[in-house]
Amino acid sequence: MAHLALSRITKSFDRTTVLHGIDLTVEDGEFVVFVGPSGCGKSTLLRTIAGLESPTSGDITIDNQNVNAVSAANRGCAMVFQSYALYPHMTVYDNMAFGLENMGVAKAAVAQKVNAAAQQLRLNDLLQRKPTQLSGGQRQRVAIGRAIVREPKLFLFDEPLSNLDAELRVSMRIELLELHERLQATMIYVTHDQVEAMTMADRIVVMRSGKIEQVGAPLELYNRPANAFVAGFIGSPRMNLVAADVLRSAGGDALLTQLPAHTHTVGLRPEHVLIDDAGALPYAVRHVEQMGASSLLHGTIGDGVAFDVVCTGQTTVHAGQQVRLAAPIDALHCFNADGVRI
Structure with missing residues (x-):
């Protein structure tokens, strides 16, 4: 688990500022969802937390350690992308093991971690298949498994279900929530789908134009939206x-x-x-x-x-x-x- 604190985070690309002084705290074990319309800055904020982007100003701390100058590989974060990002020529086992092997983890420890993650995600019977032999939901579980084996402090999900059909999205939402309950891990999840936000989050962060409009529990935002934007965005x-x-x-x-x-x-x-x-x-x-x-x-x-x-x-x-x-x-x-x- 990890405690995350963002203080006055800004991010600019050339002359365009996409994040405007973001302040946010995520507690140990929380499932926090960033939600907002396309272009509001939620994915940029997630990538900045991960270390894939550097903040223009402000501080990022994980477990009270400032990580602004810490590389993405050493922050203790694991990111799951919308596109799965699996190696097509590798088996499921090799995809899940690749990061650990690159870190020099012993082969026996790699096998133990991969098999344990496969058990959690019901991938045991698929470990020798290639990604092309899997359904969309199975591929996403492999991508999540690749994150689990690293035992990260912080899980980051960037619209991981947006490529799935409606029925599969519902079942994968349930699987992610059950996974969070088992791992008790700190998770941050980005989506433009406010139904996902309402059904999954401990707290929702509603963003617009690079700013946070409101932070709160799903029903708090539903019952007492802070402004007309949140009122119109939350609820279906x-x-x-x-x-x-x-x-x-x-x-x-x-x-x-x-x-x-x-x-x-x-x-x-x-x-x-x-x-x-x-x-x-x-x-x-x-x-x-x-x-x-x-x-x-x-x-x-x-x-x-x-x-x-x-x-x-x-x-x-x-x-x-x-x-x-x-x-x-x-x-x-x-x-x-x-x-x-x-």
Whole structure:
């Protein structure tokens, strides 16, 4: 396990700054997920922690040791990439053993470590296969096994599941969580998929434009987003964010009178909206997605403002129908003109 501290980390490429004064602490044994839109700097931050990039300024400490000048090979980090990065001409065993052999580890110790990792990852029967003979999920397990055998202080995952199909991603998420529970290791995981972040993280770090917007437990970010960006990013389907003036013109005066002063934008999660004949908001249904356990309605309020509603179970509401919506006051999220939570 490892304790990681980042202090005022910046990173620039030529005249472009991609990380702006990052401060973050990751505790021993935590599973922390960096999430944010493409280009927000999360992979650059991970590579900087790994030593694959050098910070322009700031300090990186692992277990209270400043590692700014320590090479990637000597930081005690193991990185798992999106592309697997396996040697195609080597067997699974040789791929997992390669790093240890390069470090001069005795052959018997290499065999013990590789076989133990293979047992954990259910790769025992695949050790003599080549990567081309494996499925995507099996290849990713080999890449993870290659990291495990090094017994690193810190595991770093850079979108490791993005090349897998939807069903396999779900099963691999569970496998990674079970692996974390067994190893009790410190893990940092980068993804653009906020569902992965919500289901895997002890804490989520939401990033935008090279800055941290909010850090917290998944349900903390879901229930009390610090700003409109986090509110719109965390949750699936995304939160409805509507200007107060639009809500007022759509018939929501009764709601607005109960909200804090200076409310500029109102957020409401689709799953917290109710279809109610006595509701304040007229709603034009444009499209209905019937998913069995729930139904997702796409429609508009006011003058054509997009608004989504999630109904539990199957609904008889259909495209082209006009209904009315109600919203519990305690389900509303209020943000000021700067997008900050009120």
